[in-house]
Amino acid sequence: MPELPEVEITCRGLHAALAGASVSAVSIRDGRLRLPVPAELASELAGQTLAGVERRGKYLLFAFGTGTLLAHLGMSGSLGLASPGSPHDRHERVEIVFGPVSMRLRDPRRFARMLWVTGDPAGHPLVARLGVEPLGDAFSARWLYGATRGRSAAIKPVLMDSHLIAGIGNVYAAESLFRAGIRPDTPAGRLSPVRCRRLVEAVRETLRAAIAAGGSSLRDYVDSAGHPGCFQLQHQVYGRAGEPCRVCGTRIRVTRLGQRSSFHCPRCQR
Numbered sequence: 001m002p003e004l005p006e007v008e009i010t011c012r013g014l015h016a017a018l019a020g021a022s023v024s025a026v027s028i029r030d031g032r033l034r035l036p037v038p039a040e041l042a043s044e045l046a047g048q049t050l051a052g053v054e055r056r057g058k059y060l061l062f063a064f065g066t067g068t069l070l071a072h073l074g075m076s077g078s079l080g081l082a083s084p085g086s087p088h089d090r091h092e093r094v095e096i097v098f099g100p101v102s103m104r105l106r107d108p109r110r111f112a113r114m115l116w117v118t119g120d121p122a123g124h125p126l127v128a129r130l131g132v133e134p135l136g137d138a139f140s141a142r143w144l145y146g147a148t149r150g151r152s153a154a155i156k157p158v159l160m161d162s163h164l165i166a167g168i169g170n171v172y173a174a175e176s177l178f179r180a181g182i183r184p185d186t187p188a189g190r191l192s193p194v195r196c197r198r199l200v201e202a203v204r205e206t207l208r209a210a211i212a213a214g215g216s217s218l219r220d221y222v223d224s225a226g227h228p229g230c231f232q233l234q235h236q237v238y239g240r241a242g243e244p245c246r247v248c249g250t251r252i253r254v255t256r257l258g259q260r261s262s263f264h265c266p267r268c269q270r
Helices: 004-018 041-045 141-148 155-159 170-180 193-212
Strands: 025-028 052-056 059-063 068-072 078-082 092-098 101-106 113-117 253-257 260-264
Touching: 004 052, 004 059, 004 078, 004 101, 004 193, 025 041, 041 113, 141 193, 155 170, 170 193, 170 260
Parallel strands: none
Antiparallel strands: 025 092, 052 059, 059 068, 068 113, 078 101, 092 101, 253 260
16 A cells, blocks of 8 residues: 655655646546545546645545645555547546646546545545654654553554554564564563654654655556666565565564564564
């Protein structure tokens, strides 16, 4: 699933290419997504000018004059740019044409979302319930220490709880915990202020490094220009079960934690 870095990269690419452009056509090729694409989307967007694109957690918010297009890439989705007359991929679900360029939602597994929101998008249930942004000022060592008090759950699924922290998935939770030297099964409530500070710094460093590398392309992810990311080449633990740790040489272990594969180095993470 595209996580915060991949969504941020997509956001930046689409904003740079489309902000200020007007919608000339909308084609719902197959609206059967996780939530059905609203049939009135074409009429709502017709002739509207895109003010800009922002990210909130793993959601993309396209601001138009009368509302906001809210998009989520799901498990395998991507939003790419193409020429309006170019051939269509069989997995393309929605096409929005902005004059000489079109934005196409491609989603083989149909878990993406594309909804029309009127009023303040921050109040929409899918957005309002999101937690703090890990690259924002609110995500601090003091905040994390307070938020984890009394929590017996392992720290890795806590990091992945979008109601607490928005945008961190399995890949970047694993990589952040490695950088912080913390085992993924450590009870969140046992983290000291010092370890919370180290973890906050590791999360920020990991996400920024991933954005700089174009994100991680593990399966379907490509950016808005169709380019894959290369941060997967820098992964220290994720997807490397049985391989030697790049720091100490110990074999990376994989366990099940919160019904997800969890990778860690038993020597570097304690």
